[in-house]
Amino acid sequence: MSVLGIDFGGTKVALATADGGPPLRDTLRLPTLAPAGAAQVVERALAAARTLTRRPTAVGVSTFGVVSRDRIRLAPNVPGWDGLELPRLLREEFDATPVVVHNDVNAAATAELRWGALRGVDLGIYLNLGTGLGGALIAGGRVLTGAHGAAGEIGYLLGADPTRCFATGNAPLEEMASGGALATRGAALLGRDITTVSELFDLVDRPDIAALLDTAVDALAAAVANLCIAVDPQRVVIGGGMMSAARHILPRISALTARAVPFPPEIVAARFVHDAPLMGAIALALDAAQDVPRR
Amino acid sequence: MSVLGIDFGGTKVALATADGGPPLRDTLRLPTLAPAGAAQVVERALAAARTLTRRPTAVGVSTFGVVSRDRIRLAPNVPGWDGLELPRLLREEFDATPVVVHNDVNAAATAELRWGALRGVDLGIYLNLGTGLGGALIAGGRVLTGAHGAAGEIGYLLGADPTRCFATGNAPLEEMASGGALATRGAALLGRDITTVSELFDLVDRPDIAALLDTAVDALAAAVANLCIAVDPQRVVIGGGMMSAARHILPRISALTARAVPFPPEIVAARFVHDAPLMGAIALALDAAQDVPRR
Incomplete structure (x- = not known):
């Protein structure tokens, strides 16, 4: 075969x-x-x-x-x-x-289910934090694709101003917290190109960069906590290019989840990144x- | 039998x-x-x-x-x-x-699946807007109870201030938008007891009552839209005591969902309320x- x-x-x-x-x-x-x-x-x-x-x-x-x-x-x-x-x-x-x-x-969630960090998980969440943001729900050990194939499209999650949304051509969470958005905004602050999000995390001594990253990571952490409240998963697996800065991101997501979710799931890095x-x-x-x- | x-x-x-x-x-x-x-x-x-x-x-x-x-x-x-x-x-x-x-x-979601508004729905959401707030996820035509029985506990969804959360004894969405919270706050504004949320909606000419209800319905609508973005359901069924004011609540939830969700589901009232x-x-x-x- x-x-x-x-x-x-x-x-x-x-x-x-x-x-x-x-x-x-x-x-x-x-x-x-x-x-x-x-x-x-x-x-x-x-x-x-x-x-x-x-x-x-x-x-x-x-x-x-x-x-x-x-x-x-x-x-x-x-x-x-x-x-x-x-x-x-x-x-x-x-x-x-x-x-x-x-x-x-x-x-990607299917690969994690078969060989990676979602093996044996019945109810879980896979998140891809990359240039864009995406997610997948796992139920019964399978990926739930949604009624229109759009389950887990977390880039569209609403922020503080619900008038900025899909209908206005916006993807609020993605525009605030994706790797693509951070690279664009970081480059504007620095006056030079950015290759990876971890480059920005190396510059957190600059207050403007720190503020940019704090806003993004706080928004991601709140989104993950709310997904966990809604779904009550066993485990959340996070992959994507932003995982080059996993040590800055995962602990903050885990910390908020541990506080905000009645029965907090494990938060772990994906096996497959690139x-x-x-x-x-x-x-x-x-x-x-x-x-x-x-x- | x-x-x-x-x-x-x-x-x-x-x-x-x-x-x-x-x-x-x-x-x-x-x-x-x-x-x-x-x-x-x-x-x-x-x-x-x-x-x-x-x-x-x-x-x-x-x-x-x-x-x-x-x-x-x-x-x-x-x-x-x-x-x-x-x-x-x-x-x-x-x-x-x-x-x-x-x-x-x-x-309640199981009753809606068997005889009510969730009949034949493979992927759906049931929400109970009552004294408290709760929800259930339906996948594969069955209620997903969650890894710890806590799927759909939407009362804990975070608001603008994520430091107020489960760990601090708070249930942010429930405290802002549940029937119980509205009755308590409405009674304080009016100086008399409130029996149903629809009594408050009859008093929307009062700016203080209107502000209270607007904040609550906006928060509910944003929560429903975000749940739909995450899950991509066919249909959302809403029940609970707050449905006595359904004509004030459902259209606003439907309107935001239609704008904010890439593939908006139907939003319908539950068959079983009381x-x-x-x-x-x-x-x-x-x-x-x-x-x-x-x-």
């Missing part, structure tokens, strides 16, 4: 084959070339897939955006991706081979392959 | 038998006499149960508080109820008969009875 995983990201597409769990067999990366639109990304990715494997047992795909009713939604990063019928295009390519498509955060969505695509493919008769 | 339902409330205990869905067969109510403690409530309730039925097929019980690891927690209303091993006491009384115990909001937990206890008993061999 060999499965194929494809992770469509805003800047790169990653592909891999695997025979089971980690390690991966062959991997391949290509730039998304976002301004050139959705069609060329899909075409180049499928051409690359053919060089990796001709007959995978199953295909798992992770993508930015929300997979809703066989189309991708809420995916502004690549022109044409919003509304794209990605599942249909993939079924046409792979014919009778099972294909599963989820958004990148749900895929390659979580690709590992998730492989995990989705392996799940789908279980339903395929052996050849 | 005849099942027994018992609803332990802060001021009254309600009991009923039923042969299936509504209507109930026999019902009975007794005062909780809370200051006299937990033991006498359980004893009098079980004595009353014996007068209703000698051999129920199954017993469903709803109680205030959280049912966590075979004890009741977060139940300060009746001395001795917090920590009470209610499931054990019930098993001793009813011997081999199946007994299911849930908190009152989870029980007797929801008792109907829920019956629903729990009927669920348990399905697993019992016919006699």
Whole structure:
């Protein structure tokens, strides 16, 4: 058995084959070339897939955006991706081979469930604190994708001013506390580019940087505590690029959760950080392959 | 087949038998006499149960508080109820008969799933806006009780000041927006007692009352919108005593949800308002009875 995983990201597409769990067999990366639109990304990715494997047992795909009713939604990063019928295009390519498509955060949560920090967890929460913010709910040991594929889209959580919201083109929590927002605001304060959020945490002696980070981490901690109050999970697993500053972020999230949640869950770092969505695509493919008769 | 339902409330205990869905067969109510403690409530309730039925097929019980690891927690209303091993006491009384115990909001959600506004809903939210605030998550067509029985305890959701929280003895959303909080604050403003929240809504020409209600309904609406962003439910069903003012509350919750949630769910009133937990206890008993061999 060999499965194929494809992770469509805003800047790169990653592909891999695997025979089971980690390690991966062959991997391949290509730039998304976002301004050139959705069609060329899909075409180049499928051409690359053919060089990796001709007959995978199953295909798992992770993508930015929300997979809703066989189309991708809420995916502004690549022109044409919003509304794209990605599942249909993939079924046409792979014919009778099972294909599963989820958004990148749900895929990453699937990898954590299968091999990582969510193993054995019946009721849990996975959070991805990266350039954007996303989450996934785990119930019955499975990822709950939501009625429209949008469960865990925590970037839209309301802040103090509820008039700034999805309808006004805002994603309040993401604009306050995501890695992307912190990089943009930090760069403006410093007058130079920022590569990772941990660079900012190294500069907390500057009051303006400290204030920026405090506001963000406080907002994240309150959001996590409120999610835990609502869901009462066993465990919260946190991944994503902001985990480069995990030692500054996790203890503050844990501390507020311990105070604000009647039965506080464990708060732990994810196993997969950089390659979580690709590992998730492989995990989705392996799940789908279980339903395929052996050849 | 005849099942027994018992609803332990802060001021009254309600009991009923039923042969299936509504209507109930026999019902009975007794005062909780809370200051006299937990033991006498359980004893009098079980004595009353014996007068209703000698051999129920199954017993469903709803109680205030959280049912966590075979004890009741977060139940300060009746001395001795917090920590009470209610499931054990019930098993001793009813011997081999199946007994299911849930908190009152989870029980009410079970009634809505079986006969009410959550029928056929796979992923949903039930909210009880009453003297206190509570909620239940529905996934896979079942109530998710949480890892410690505390899923949906929305009264503890944090407000603007996260230092006021569970650890400080506060329940921030409940203190701002519950029927109990509004009755207390409204009575203080008016200099007289308030029976229902709808009495306050009849006095919105008074600026102080209007401000009180606006703050509360805005906080409820933001909490519902954030729950919907996190869970992406098909439908939100709202019950509880505050629904006497449903026409003032539901449209404002629906309006914010429609703006703030990427894929807004339906927001509808519950079918069971006054007797929801008792109907829920019956629903729990009927669920348990399905697993019992016919006699």
